[in-house]
Amino acid sequence: xxxxxxxxxxxxxxxxxxxxxxxxxxxxxxxxxxxxxxxxxxxxxxxxxxxxxxxxxxxxxxxxxxxxxxxxxxxxxxxxxxxxxxxxxxxxxxxxxxxxxxxxxxxxxxxxxxxxxxxxxxxxxxxxxxxxxxxxxxxxxxxxxxxxxxxxxxxxxxxxxxxxxxxxxxxxxxxxxxxxxxxxxxxxxxxxxxxxxxxxxxxxxxxxxxxxxxxxxxxxxxxxxxxxxxxxxxxxxxxxxxxxxxxxxxxxxxxxxxxxxxxxxxxxxxxxxxxxxxxxxxxxxxxxxxxxxxxxxxxxxxxxxxxxxxxxxxxxxxxxxxxxxxxxxxxxxxxxxxxxxxxxxxxxxxxxxxxxxxxxxxxxxxxxxxxxxxxxxxxxxxxxxxxxxxxxxxxxxxxxxxxxxxxxxxxxxxxxxxxxxxxxxxxxxxxxxxxxxxxxxxxxxxxxxxxxxxxxxxxxxxxxxxxxxxxxxxxxxxxxxxxxxxxxxxxxxxxxxxxxxxxxxxxxxxxxxxxxxxxxxxxxxxxxxxxxxxx
Amino acid sequence: xxxxxxxxxxxxxxxxxxxxxxxxxxxxxxxxxxxxxxxxxxxxxxxxxxxxxxxxxxxxxxxxxxxxxxxxxxxxxxxxxxxxxxxxxxxxxxxxxxxxxxxxxxxxxxxxxxxxxxxxxxxxxxxxxxxxxxxxxxxxxxxxxxxxxxxxxxxxxxxxxxxxxxxxxxxxxxxxxxxxxxxxxxxxxxxxxxxxxxxxxxxxxxxxxxxxxxxxxxxxxxxxxxxxxxxxxxxxxxxxxxxxxxxxxxxxxxxxxxxxxxxxxxxxxxxxxxxxxxxxxxxxxxxxxxxxxxxxxxxxxxxxxxxxxxxxxxxxxx
Numbered sequence: 085x086x087x088x089x090x091x092x093x094x095x096x097x098x099x100x101x102x103x104x105x106x107x108x109x110x111x112x113x114x115x116x117x118x119x120x121x122x123x124x125x126x127x128x129x130x131x132x133x134x135x136x137x138x139x140x141x142x143x144x145x146x147x148x149x150x151x152x153x154x155x156x157x158x159x160x161x162x163x164x165x166x167x168x169x170x171x172x173x174x175x176x177x178x179x180x181x182x183x184x185x186x187x188x189x190x191x192x193x194x195x196x197x198x199x200x201x202x203x204x205x206x207x208x209x210x211x212x213x214x215x216x217x218x219x220x221x222x223x224x225x226x227x228x229x230x231x232x233x234x235x236x237x238x239x240x241x242x243x244x245x246x247x248x249x250x251x252x253x254x255x256x257x258x259x260x261x262x263x264x265x266x267x268x269x270x271x272x273x274x275x276x277x278x279x280x281x282x283x284x285x286x287x288x289x290x291x292x293x294x295x296x297x298x299x300x301x302x303x304x305x306x307x308x309x310x311x312x313x314x315x316x317x318x319x320x321x322x323x324x325x326x327x328x329x330x331x332x333x334x335x336x337x338x339x340x341x342x343x344x345x346x347x348x349x350x351x352x353x354x355x356x357x358x359x360x361x362x363x364x365x366x367x368x369x370x371x372x373x374x375x376x377x378x379x380x381x382x383x384x385x386x387x388x389x390x391x392x393x394x395x396x397x398x399x400x401x402x403x404x405x406x407x408x409x410x411x412x413x414x415x416x417x418x419x420x421x422x423x424x425x426x427x428x429x430x431x432x433x434x435x436x437x438x439x440x441x442x443x444x445x446x447x448x449x450x451x452x453x454x455x456x457x458x459x460x461x462x463x464x465x466x467x468x469x470x471x472x473x474x475x476x477x478x479x480x481x482x483x484x485x486x487x488x489x490x491x492x493x494x495x496x497x498x499x500x501x502x503x504x505x506x507x508x509x510x511x512x513x514x515x516x517x518x519x520x521x522x523x524x525x526x527x528x529x530x531x532x533x534x535x536x537x538x539x540x541x542x543x544x545x546x547x548x549x550x551x552x553x554x555x556x557x558x559x560x561x562x563x564x565x566x567x568x569x570x571x572x573x574x575x576x577x578x579x580x581x582x583x584x585x586x587x588x589x590x591x592x593x594x595x596x597x598x599x600x601x602x603x604x605x606x607x608x609x610x611x612x613x614x615x616x617x618x619x
Numbered sequence: 620x621x622x623x624x625x626x627x628x629x630x631x632x633x634x635x636x637x638x639x640x641x642x643x644x645x646x647x648x649x650x651x652x653x654x655x656x657x658x659x660x661x662x663x664x665x666x667x668x669x670x671x672x673x674x675x676x677x678x679x680x681x682x683x684x685x686x687x688x689x690x691x692x693x694x695x696x697x698x699x700x701x702x703x704x705x706x707x708x709x710x711x712x713x714x715x716x717x718x719x720x721x722x723x724x725x726x727x728x729x730x731x732x733x734x735x736x737x738x739x740x741x742x743x744x745x746x747x748x749x750x751x752x753x754x755x756x757x758x759x760x761x762x763x764x765x766x767x768x769x770x771x772x773x774x775x776x777x778x779x780x781x782x783x784x785x786x787x788x789x790x791x792x793x794x795x796x797x798x799x800x801x802x803x804x805x806x807x808x809x810x811x812x813x814x815x816x817x818x819x820x821x822x823x824x825x826x827x828x829x830x831x832x833x834x835x836x837x838x839x840x841x842x843x844x845x846x847x848x849x850x851x852x853x854x855x856x857x858x859x860x861x862x863x864x865x866x867x868x869x870x871x872x873x874x875x876x877x878x879x880x881x882x883x884x885x886x887x888x889x890x891x892x893x894x895x896x897x898x899x900x901x902x903x904x905x906x907x908x909x910x911x912x913x914x915x916x917x918x919x920x921x922x923x924x925x926x927x928x929x930x931x932x933x934x935x936x937x
Binding site: 152153233234305306311332341344345441496499534 | 673771
């Protein structure tokens with residue numbers, strides 16, 4: 085077999101592993117690449133859809149860790165803690181590889197018809213690493229950690245509607261809400277809501293690092309490394325590795341070199357600039373997964389000139405998204421359409437017309453608004469996104485063709501989210517992935533939200549948002565999200581250039597499932613319990 | 620000898636005053652950074668409500684001067700306080716990191732100091748020959764390149780291509796000493812390349828300077844071989860400037876290695892200083908900076924004492 089064919093077959097196998105092609109296509113492509121039918125069948129079973137097997141130490145390089153991180157789930161902020169949280173702790177629910185919602189600690193959940201009362205049944209087999217079973221008391225204490233005046237949790241806003249959490253026996257909890265929320269089980273996948281053992285006074289013991297996740301912490305230092313071993317009493321499926329060693333590798337060069345030389349088995353981020361070079365290495369498999377993380381450019385709808393919807397739409401039309409995705413995101417992004425709802429989230433409305441680059445129409449909208457020769461300041465900083473300033477400059481070039489003069493203002497990295505975001509009228513912002521459209525819209529588009537970054541007020545949108553929140557009928561709900569998407573696209577104050585993809589990689593001897601969860605890098609931050617070694 | 624003791628005490632006294640001034644400067648520089656620690660901890664997830672709760676919990680609502688004086692009153696009795704972010708004692712956060720940094724500095728120094736001085740003596744002996752020129756060009760090239768670049772070059776050739784040494788110097792508790800030396804060789808080598816030129820050129824310059832003195836002429840005239848002229852006659856008088864440069868470079872090995880730590884993912888104190896600054900964790904920043912300052916003060920003092928001890932004229936002043 086020639087080297088080129090080998091490469092081709094590797095690529096076909098890789099596509100098959102990621103579930104992008106079916107067995108039939110796999111056979112056809114393999115035959116075309118010069119394999120015999122028998123070899124191709126063998127390859128399908130051994131290479132493309134290998135069965136997980138146990139053993140080995142999984143060395144995992146993460147791109148974002150700080151030595152002043154702590155085990156407090158309320159202040160989890162770096163990837164180090166989010167990924168560690170998904171490895172040594174459990175959540176009530178989890179996002180599956182195919183994007184659906186599945187059980188973690190909770191085996192079953194049900195809502196009252198108005199979605200104001202949710203009952204979660206806990207897995208009676210679940211236990212902490214200390215041996216103590218996970219009970220309703222632990223879950224209630226863990227959720228209460230994010231509630232109340234004393235709470236310092238960053239996830240407090242997600243639970244403001246919760247009025248009470250009570251136990252119904254050892255293994256059932258009931259969550260009561262002030263307003264119906266059909267998304268509550270999805271909210272429980274938020275990385276802050278890790279379940280920790282309860283203390284007698286109703287607080288949680290987060291300092292010890294005890295958890296009920298697939299691996300228990302043996303040793304570790306924040307911002308450096310962690311060694312974990314399999315928790316034999318884990319209630320879930322998977323956890324194929326005997327041990328997991330997490331290494332914090334903040335420097336992109338160190339991280340990628342470690343992957344190339346085999347010092348680590350997987351990394352959480354590949355720099356887009358070097359993605360093409362890394363792809364040439366046959367020992368490395370790169371995953372490029374569309375996510376719900378987004379870059380947004382909010383304009384304050386109560387501030388001139390953005391208070392005019394024609395001006396806002398002209399600015400949206402003046403952006404060449406394809407060019408930005410190609411030059412700034414190196415192709416690793418999904419084109420967005422000015423509504424903050426990604427194809428990686430449930431209820432995504434298909435078939436809404438894509439807004440394309442149209443400087444002529446932008447110009448005529450400006451003429452209509454009497455704002456020809458418009459000049460606006462766009463604030464951004466390097467820390468927002470790798471290439472944020474370049475992206476703003478590129479956008480300014482696109483906008484010139486529509487007669488719009490965009491001044492790119494480079495703000496300091498430090499304090500960008502306290503002094504610039506929500507303060508300056510036109511900024512560039514990076515948003516992490518949120519599990520559902522409701523969470524995203526409630527957080528940053530609801531009229532009275534603290535983070536309503538575009539100060540957008542649309543009565544119909546807010547009415548639909550409230551209705552959809554408590555609607556348990558999926559098809560009705562999807563219809564409402566479609567209408568909201570169109571409202572946000574045509575009236576809203578936020579330009580959304582793209583949803584960034586997660587680009588990460590592993591050595592070729594690491595087996596991964598056919599579909600990878602898109603909630604975080606590395607299979608929804610759960611690579612340690614979902615991946616395995618093939619050799 | 621009494622003079623040396625009084626000199627040491629006097630200098631240590633000045634050193635303490637210097638440290639106090641430095642601690643004041645550091646405190647107010649951290650205060651000047653935009654945003655505060657509560658915002659840094661909560662990041663984009665900060666709302667007015669949980670910011671207020673966190674500020675209360677961290678004691679940030681007190682005036683800056685009060686917080687500084689509280690810290691100072693602990694520091695004078697050796698208690699550097701707790702990290703505001705993690706609540707852990709600063710000493711326990713920093714000790715292990717500092718030991719790692721000292722180890723890497725010692726590893727580099729053990730190679731670099733003898734190497735640089737020997738090389739300096741040899742090029743002084745062979746001055747203006749091809750060897751002298753080549754040694755100068757190579758060491759000057761390595762000192763002129765940024766350390767992270769040297770690190771990348773070493774990683775490319777010795778780690779990725781030759782696969783002789785690991786690219787990342789992550790440590791684990793169960794390593795043997797030999798494994799440790801192997802794992803940390805590339806960062807140590809990078810530091811050696813960075814500090815060698817300075818020490819070597821100072822050795823060369825100091826010796827060549829002395830070679831014009833009458834007593835060297837005398838030694839030559841009585842037929843002493845050239846290497847002996849340098850090692851026995853010139854070098855003893857050249858120690859003072861050499862020791863000064865060595866001390867300066869040793870201080871650099873401890874305080875200036877953050878880039879090397881980042882490139883090789885080595886868990887040293889520089890990395891924790893950077894992390895602490897990004898979180899505005901003032902007690903940790905303060906402790907790291909004071910350690911750095913104390914390193915400079917002590918090594919400078921050691922250099923002066925060394926210069927006196929190696930010079931009989933200074934040892935026995937008239």
